Amino acid sequence: MTFHVLISDPLSEEGLKPLQEAENIEVVINPGWNEQELSDQIDSFDAILVRSQTQVTRALIEKASNLKIIGRAGVGVDNIDLEAATENGVIVVNAPNGNTNSAAEHTMAMIMALSRNIPQAYHALKQKQWDRKRFVGVELKQKTLGIVGLGRIGAEVAARAKGQRMNVIAYDPFFTEEKAEQMGVQYGTLEDVLRAGDFITVHTPLLKETKHLINKDAFDLMKDGVQIVNCARGGIIDEDALYDAIQSGKVAGAALDVFEQEPFTEHKLLTLPEVVATPHLGASTVEAQEVVAIDVSHDVLRFSQGEAVRNPVNMPSVPSEIMYKIEPYFHLAEKLGTFITDLTKEVVSEVKITYAGDLADIEIAPLTRNAVKGLLKRYLGSRINDVNALFLADRKGIEVSESKTSSKKGFTNLITIEVSGKFGTRKVAGTLLNGLGPRLVRVDEYRVDITPEGHMVVIQHRDQPGVIGRMGSTIAKHDINIATMQVDRSDIGGDAIMILTIDRHLADEALNEIESLDEIKSVTAIDL
Ligand SMILES: NC(=O)C1=CN([C@@H]2O[C@H](COP(=O)(O)OP(=O)(O)OC[C@H]3O[C@@H](n4cnc5c(N)ncnc54)[C@H](O)[C@@H]3O)[C@@H](O)[C@H]2O)C=CC1
Numbered sequence: 001m002t003f004h005v006l007i008s009d010p011l012s013e014e015g016l017k018p019l020q021e022a023e024n025i026e027v028v029i030n031p032g033w034n035e036q037e038l039s040d041q042i043d044s045f046d047a048i049l050v051r052s053q054t055q056v057t058r059a060l061i062e063k064a065s066n067l068k069i070i071g072r073a074g075v076g077v078d079n080i081d082l083e084a085a086t087e088n089g090v091i092v093v094n095a096p097n098g099n100t101n102s103a104a105e106h107t108m109a110m111i112m113a114l115s116r117n118i119p120q121a122y123h124a125l126k127q128k129q130w131d132r133k134r135f136v137g138v139e140l141k142q143k144t145l146g147i148v149g150l151g152r153i154g155a156e157v158a159a160r161a162k163g164q165r166m167n168v169i170a171y172d173p174f175f176t177e178e179k180a181e182q183m184g185v186q187y188g189t190l191e192d193v194l195r196a197g198d199f200i201t202v203h204t205p206l207l208k209e210t211k212h213l214i215n216k217d218a219f220d221l222m223k224d225g226v227q228i229v230n231c232a233r234g235g236i237i238d239e240d241a242l243y244d245a246i247q248s249g250k251v252a253g254a255a256l257d258v259f260e261q262e263p264f265t266e267h268k269l270l271t272l273p274e275v276v277a278t279p280h281l282g283a284s285t286v287e288a289q290e291v292v293a294i295d296v297s298h299d300v301l302r303f304s305q306g307e308a309v310r311n312p313v314n315m316p317s318v319p320s321e322i323m324y325k326i327e328p329y330f331h332l333a334e335k336l337g338t339f340i341t342d343l344t345k346e347v348v349s350e351v352k353i354t355y356a357g358d359l360a361d362i363e364i365a366p367l368t369r370n371a372v373k374g375l376l377k378r379y380l381g382s383r384i385n386d387v388n389a390l391f392l393a394d395r396k397g398i399e400v401s402e403s404k405t406s407s408k409k410g411f412t413n414l415i416t417i418e419v420s421g422k423f424g425t426r427k428v429a430g431t432l433l434n435g436l437g438p439r440l441v442r443v444d445e446y447r448v449d450i451t452p453e454g455h456m457v458v459i460q461h462r463d464q465p466g467v468i469g470r471m472g473s474t475i476a477k478h479d480i481n482i483a484t485m486q487v488d489r490s491d492i493g494g495d496a497i498m499i500l501t502i503d504r505h506l507a508d509e510a511l512n513e514i515e516s517l518d519e520i521k522s523v524t525a526i527d528l
């Protein structure tokens, strides 16, 4: 089947080659659609690749009935409604490393442009003014650069600033003091950074928490004559507050690559001679554009071929060496989830998944997502996938917990799923047998050994002579062949279970007939 990919922002042609050269992938490049045209066409695409221009809104995602993956050829995903993507099972991937250098270099270029008034002096010269007095600058050496957000770009900026003999102080709540010290960077609170910086540059994502992080209160804390740089995202700095701070003389200059509203041609900040600006060029280098397009194309390609993606944004990423170890358990986890949903047939309020033996040493989150996908797919059909499984479980009020135990319980590996609700508690466990594939080994307290596959029947009955024969002939009467059978009991003459694999689905008529036999307590048809 053909996988349809829309490239809706300008991406490097070279970088798109992996997609264009792949079989069964059809790529539509930059058709130049406006918002309405994009919305009208989006449902014929499996993937959309964007930069920062295209707004991937909830409305667009909800119209995109075939959309499975959104690729961001860059870092910031604030133009994508992540919650809507997750809710609709659409995976979002980005290219987090490809433009780090370019963005850091652009930041340094902006700092230097500011410190030496290069854009203003150039502009004056173009206006035929040879003015040396007006454009006296300041040295960077021994000035303090305050960095807010010491991630990939922030750290690269720090290293470059140290090369300029600047002192660097940084704030990042997710960075340790020790790590900062190893980089030769002083670590401080946000207030420390705002107070200390001669230049202050922001490198956080735009989030609810970082919106207007640099506001009037923040400017009030800064040194008089501070210079401000934003090559991260418009909105981290409150533009009105910045305008006022420049007008009042508190801020001597600002270099801005990004703005609250983009694109624009007129902006009140650009009326100020202290402001230098570029139109969101941080990532716009030949090198960065090629790498981000290649990275995101490869992830979309991997996804289209059913492989794990490398840079998921709305799902935890799993390194390939770990993925290699857990992949064999995916199928088992999902089958166990589906099996127990069919067995229970009632509303589940709690799911506990335990991973034992060898599984205690590996990353289990992807297995939990797959198990929950198996559990919910009977109710939600193809809408559910491993992107939205936990989100939808939570929305349905199902509490999901996972735990690990190194105790082997007789198996080298064992996944146990226990579900509870008004009906009580039911349990199923499975293992992956070396060379033999997945096996169902427990249903409630009963021991079995059966491949969880195809058409199955679970019969709970009383352990009495003749039950198995009567049940067998009833099934035979409906012309259904039994492929395998497993029986276990609590004690002689007590409760017992029979699990059959049969060659075709057990229709209701046959099911009701078996259920009407005296010793039979319940019959459940399960199709995996
Ligand atoms: N102008 C341009 O063309 C480009 C802009 N960007 C922007 O730069 C941002 C940063 O990119 P990377 O460094 O690659 O991302 P990153 O994820 O490596 O770093 C972001 C850092 O911000 C920190 N952070 C989050 N909330 C914070 C807060 N409230 N206060 C202080 N620090 C906080 C995080 O802990 C993280 O270390 C991107 O989100 C994107 O918006 C990125 C590339 C190019």
Ligand SMILES: O=C(O)C(=O)COP(=O)(O)O
Residues within 6 Å of the ligand: 051, 052, 053, 073, 074, 075, 076, 077, 099, 232, 280, 281, 282, 283, 284
């Ligand atoms: O990667 C980012 O976050 C950027 O801001 C780069 O944006 P762009 O891809 O150049 O529109």
